[in-house]
Amino acid sequence: MPPKTQKPAPAKAGKNYRPKKLLLVYNPQAGEAKANTSSLEEVVGLLQSYRFDPQVFLLRPDSDLADRVKQALADGIALFVACGGDGTSSSLARLLVGSQASLGIIPNGTQNNMPLALDIPADPAEAVKVLREGRTLKIDVGRAKVGSRSTYFMEVFSVGLVSSLFPPADDLQHGNLQALGELVKTFTLEKPASFEIQLCFRKDPIRSQGLVLLAVNMPVIGLNYRLGKRSAMQDGKLDLIFFEDANKLDLLSYVARGLRDGLPEARKIKKILAEKISIKVDPPMTLMYDGEVFGEGNVELSVLKHAISVMIPKKSRVRQTG
Numbered sequence: 001m002p003p004k005t006q007k008p009a010p011a012k013a014g015k016n017y018r019p020k021k022l023l024l025v026y027n028p029q030a031g032e033a034k035a036n037t038s039s040l041e042e043v044v045g046l047l048q049s050y051r052f053d054p055q056v057f058l059l060r061p062d063s064d065l066a067d068r069v070k071q072a073l074a075d076g077i078a079l080f081v082a083c084g085g086d087g088t089s090s091s092l093a094r095l096l097v098g099s100q101a102s103l104g105i106i107p108n109g110t111q112n113n114m115p116l117a118l119d120i121p122a123d124p125a126e127a128v129k130v131l132r133e134g135r136t137l138k139i140d141v142g143r144a145k146v147g148s149r150s151t152y153f154m155e156v157f158s159v160g161l162v163s164s165l166f167p168p169a170d171d172l173q174h175g176n177l178q179a180l181g182e183l184v185k186t187f188t189l190e191k192p193a194s195f196e197i198q199l200c201f202r203k204d205p206i207r208s209q210g211l212v213l214l215a216v217n218m219p220v221i222g223l224n225y226r227l228g229k230r231s232a233m234q235d236g237k238l239d240l241i242f243f244e245d246a247n248k249l250d251l252l253s254y255v256a257r258g259l260r261d262g263l264p265e266a267r268k269i270k271k272i273l274a275e276k277i278s279i280k281v282d283p284p285m286t287l288m289y290d291g292e293v294f295g296e297g298n299v300e301l302s303v304l305k306h307a308i309s310v311m312i313p314k315k316s317r318v319r320q321t322g
Contacts, residue, residue: 017051017132020079022104023072024054025065025092027084030109037108038124043083046128054081059088069095078102079311081131085109086155090290094152097141097307104131104311113155117220117233119316134313137320138306139233142217144289145300153289156221157301159213160193160285193281197242200276206242214241215277215301230318236305240277242270277301 024047026040040056047054055077057068069080069092080096081104082089089105096103106127107115114120118137121127142153195213197206214221216239219228228239277300284296312318 015132019051019053021053021055021077022047022079022081022131023057023069023077024081024083025057025059025088027059027082027088027108029059030084030088038083038106043106043108043124043128046125047081047131050128050132052128052131059084059091065091066095073099073101079104079131081106083108086111086113087291089114090154093141093154093308093310094290097152097304099308102136102309102311111222111224113218113220113222113224116224117218117230117318118310118312119318120312130313131311134311135316136309137234137312137316137318138309140217140236141304141307142215142238142289143302143304144215144287144294145302146287146294146297149294151289151292151294152304152307153217155216155218155290157215157287157289157294157299159195159279159281159287159299161211193283193285195242196280196282197240198278198280199240199272199274201274205278206270208242208244210243212243213279215239216241217303231321234306234321235273236303237273237275238277238301238303240270240272240274242272244270275303 024043026043028040030037040058044054044056055072057063057065059065072080078101080092080101082092083106085107086109088109089103093103105115105118105120106124107120107122108124112122115122115127118139120130142157144151144153144157192209192211195206195208195210197213199206216227217233219230219232220226227241229235232239278298279301280298286296287294287299
C-alpha cells in the first residue's frame with residue numbers, strides 16, 4: 001500500500017495583515033461521506049497564514065455552542081467562522097442574529113448549500129482568503145413559531161413528508177445502511193393532510209390537501225437545488241413552495257430531476273412570496289428547520305430582513321439590495 005501523501009502546507013498570505021481574533025467552530029463529523037475534507041490542523045494553519053488568531057470550538061453533540069458564542073461576543077470577537085456543512089453554518093448563524101458580528105464559512109460538508117448560494121469557494125484556502133479580502137453581505141433570517149416555542153432558520157422550514165424523511169435520509173447519506181429500511185417505511189406510510197395557509201397579503205386562506213410544504217429563505221436547498229434568484233436571501237420574503245395534491249410519484253420525480261418549472265408535474269407546485277405565513281395542518285405533520293426536527297403543530301413563519309452579516313467574495317455575483 002503506497003504511503004499517504006501529505007497535503008502541502010498553506011502558502012503564506014504575502015500581505016502585512018493586522019492580527020485578528022476569531023472563533024472557529026469546527027465540526028469533526030461534517031463531510032463524513034466525502035473523501036476530501038479539511039482537518040482541523042489544516043484549517044488552523046490556513047487561518048494563521050492570514051494572521052488570524054483562531055479560538056477553536058469543536059462542535060459535538062454534548063457541546064454548548066450557544067454559551068461559547070455568547071462568551072465570545074462578550075469578549076469582543078467580531079468574526080465567527082463555521083467549518084463544516086450547512087448544519088454547522090446554520091447553527092452558528094442563528095446565534096449571531098441581531099449582533100454586530102460577521103459569519104464566515106469554510107465549506108467542509110456534503111451539500112454546502114449556503115456557500116453555493118453566497119459564491120463562497122469550495123477550496124478551503126480560497127474560502128479563508130475571503131475572510132480577509134472579501135466583503136460583508138447582510139442577509140435575511142427566517143423565524144418559526146410553534147406555540148410558545150420559536151426558532152430562527154437560514155435555509156428552509158419544511159412541513160410534512162420531507163421533514164419525516166430527512167433523519168433516515170441523512171443517516172443513509174452518512175453511511176448508515178440500516179436507515180434505508182426506515183426511509184422506505186416512512187415514505188410508504190406518510191399520508192396527505194389538510195393544509196390551511198394564511199398569507200399576510202390576502203383575506204382568505206388557501207385550503208388544500210398536500211404532502212409537503214417548504215418555506216425557503218436561501219436560493220439553494222437540498223441536493224443543491226436552485227429555487228430562486230440570488231437576491232432571494234435578502235428580499236425580506238420567504239419563498240413558499242406548496243406541493244398541492246402532488247402524489248408520492250410526483251415528489252420522487254421532483255427529487256430526481258429537480259424543482260424546475262418545465263416538469264410536467266410543475267402545475268401542482270404552488271409558489272408564493274410572503275413576509276408572514278400562518279399554517280395549520282390536520283392531522284399534524286412533522287416540522288423541521290435547517291435539518292432539525294421541531295415537533296408537530298401549527299406554525300407561524302416570518303422574516304427578519306438583513307438580520308445577519310456574512311463574509312462573501314469581493315467579486316461575488318450576489319449584490320446587496322435595499
